[in-house]
Structures are given as structure tokens and as C-alpha cells.
Amino acid sequence: MGFWKNLFSGSVRGESPEAMASSVNYGASGEEFPLGAGEVSSQTLPDSGSQSLSRFAGSNVRVFFSTDRDLDLYELEELCDAVGWSRRPLRKVKKAIQHSFLVVSMWEVRGAKRRLIGFCRATSDHAFNATLWDVVVHPDYQGKGLGKALMKFLIKKLRSEDISNITLFADPHVVDFYRTLGFMPDPEGIKGMFWYPD
Ligand SMILES: CC(C)(COP(=O)(O)OP(=O)(O)OC[C@H]1O[C@@H](n2cnc3c(N)ncnc32)[C@H](O)[C@@H]1OP(=O)(O)O)[C@@H](O)C(=O)NCCC(=O)NCCS
Numbered sequence: 487m488g489f490w491k492n493l494f495s496g497s498v499r500g501e502s503p504e505a506m507a508s509s510v511n512y513g514a515s516g517e518e519f520p521l522g523a524g525e526v527s528s529q530t531l532p533d534s535g536s537q538s539l540s541r542f543a544g545s546n547v548r549v550f551f552s553t554d555r556d557l558d559l560y561e562l563e564e565l566c567d568a569v570g571w572s573r574r575p576l577r578k579v580k581k582a583i584q585h586s587f588l589v590v591s592m593w594e595v596r597g598a599k600r601r602l603i604g605f606c607r608a609t610s611d612h613a614f615n616a617t618l619w620d621v622v623v624h625p626d627y628q629g630k631g632l633g634k635a636l637m638k639f640l641i642k643k644l645r646s647e648d649i650s651n652i653t654l655f656a657d658p659h660v661v662d663f664y665r666t667l668g669f670m671p672d673p674e675g676i677k678g679m680f681w682y683p684d
Contacts (some may be wrong), residue, residue: 500606527679548595548631550637555589561602562591568624582605588647590640592623592632602628604636608644608652616644618654637667 559576567573583589592604603625610616618640623633644652655678656664661671672678 496544498541546597550593550595551634551636552591552593553589553643554591555583555586557583557589557591557602565602565605565622565624566620568626569622571622582619585609585618587612588640589648590636590643592639594627594637602637604632606636606640607652610644610647610649612647612649614649615653616649621654633663634667641667 498518559579562579563573563576586607587610588608590606591602594601602624604627605652606618606621608618618637621633621637623636641652652669654664654669656669656671664672
């Protein structure tokens with residue numbers, strides 16, 4: 487988590503990044519899954535997703551994905567706090583969200599209550615490349631296939647925009663999570679490189 491913590495707190499200076507650059511190239515055969523096409527898409531979650539939902543107590547629990555970027559930043563901050571990420575200035579978070587190419591939030595709905603349980607976003611050149619940032623699932627909901635579902639939703643959206651080169655920077659402890667989604671560390675020996683101010 488060191489790299490991300492530092493990146494979020496803006497104190498990466500002088501530290502060697504532990505993160506690993508990964509990428510996935512989804513061609514025409516990119517994975518598809520049954521989600522609605524609107525701004526807000528609800529179950530059925532992709533593959534393990536529907537199965538995951540059955541692990542939640544109660545039958546009126548639903549999980550939604552949304553691409554609406556009008557988020558409550560305090561709620562997002564709580565989610566990031568829950569996984570131990572350092573706080574970031576909210577005005578910068580707001581700006582980063584506004585200028586992202588795609589923002590995906592994941593919500594649990596229990597009756598009338600809605601809770602933010604996951605988030606990720608992508609920046610892009612709008613043509614060839616996208617880079618993923620801030621991939622997070624609330625600890626209460628981890629290990630249920632929801633991170634995978636969130637990522638697949640995001641990748642499907644990027645593929646629908648004809649973006650085929652998707653990259654990210656993975657903390658060492660989550661490299662295998664991204665591998666399960668088809669991301670390759672250092673494909674063909676390509677190294678992620680970083681520049682920080684002195
Ligand atoms: C990484 C994270 C998003 C994964 O979300 P999740 O909902 O727990 O993941 P899932 O349950 O969908 O797991 C999908 C697959 O990845 C595997 N996996 C999940 N987390 C993993 C990890 N940390 N290391 C290795 N494999 C992992 C699961 O075993 C599962 O494998 P399977 O498909 O073979 O069953 C979540 O743990 C998280 O938010 N962590 C804290 C924030 C973070 O580190 N973000 C990444 C920054 S680079």
C-alpha cells in the first residue's frame with residue numbers, strides 16, 4: 487500500500503515506488519457480461535457476481551454500478567479511509583473525478599438505504615489508452631467477487647469506447663488480483679517509469 491498511500495498524500499518525493507505497472511489488452515474477444523446500458527446498471531453481476539450476491543444476508547440486497555460522477559466526496563473519503571489510504575484534499579479529488587474519462591462507483595442497496603461499497607476511475611486519451619486509478623472495495627465486501635465485477639464493468643465500458651490498451655499501477659500485494667482479470671505485469675519487458683520532483 488506504500489506507493490498509493492504516498493501518492494494520495496502527495497509525499498512520494500524521494501521514495502522508490504513499490505508499485506508495478508500492469509496492462510491488459512482486450513481485443514475484440516474482450517469479456518462480456520449482462521449489465522444494463524444506462525448510467526446506472528444493476529445486477530445481474532458478471533459471472534461470480536450473482537453468486538456473490540447470494541452471500542449477502544437478506545434477499546432485498548442489490549448491488550448497482552453507476553457512472554455518475556456527482557458523488558458525495560465525504561462518502562468516497564470514508565471508503566478510502568476504510569482501506570487505510572491517506573487522505574487527499576477534497577478539492578483535488580473533485581478535480582480528478584471531473585477530469586477522469588470514466589468513473590465507476592459500486593453501491594449496495596438494502597431497502598431504502600444506499601451505501602458506497604466500491605469505486606474506480608480511468609483517465610484516457612479517448613482513443614487508444616486508458617489508465618485505471620483508485621480501485622477500491624470496502625473491506626466488509628471484499629473477497630466476494632465484487633472487485634472483479636467492478637473491474638469487468640469498467641473494462642467493458644472502456645471497450646465500448648473502443649479503447650483497447652488498459653494500464654494500471656498495482657501495489658505488490660494486489661498483483662495477483664489484477665492477474666485474475668488478465669492484466670500482465672511488465673508485458674514484453676516494458677517497465678513502468680516514474681518521475682518525481684526533487
Ligand atoms: C484489491 C481489491 C479491489 C479486490 O477486491 P475484492 O472484491 O476483494 O476482490 P474479488 O473478491 O473480486 O477477487 C477476485 C479474485 O482476485 C483474487 N484476489 C482478491 N484480492 C486479492 C489479493 N489482494 N491478492 C491476490 N488475489 C486477490 C480473489 O481470490 C479472486 O480470485 P478468483 O477469481 O480466482 O476467485 C480489494 O481487496 C481492495 O479494495 N483492496 C484495498 C485497496 C487496494 O489495495 N486497491 C488496489 C490498489 S492498486
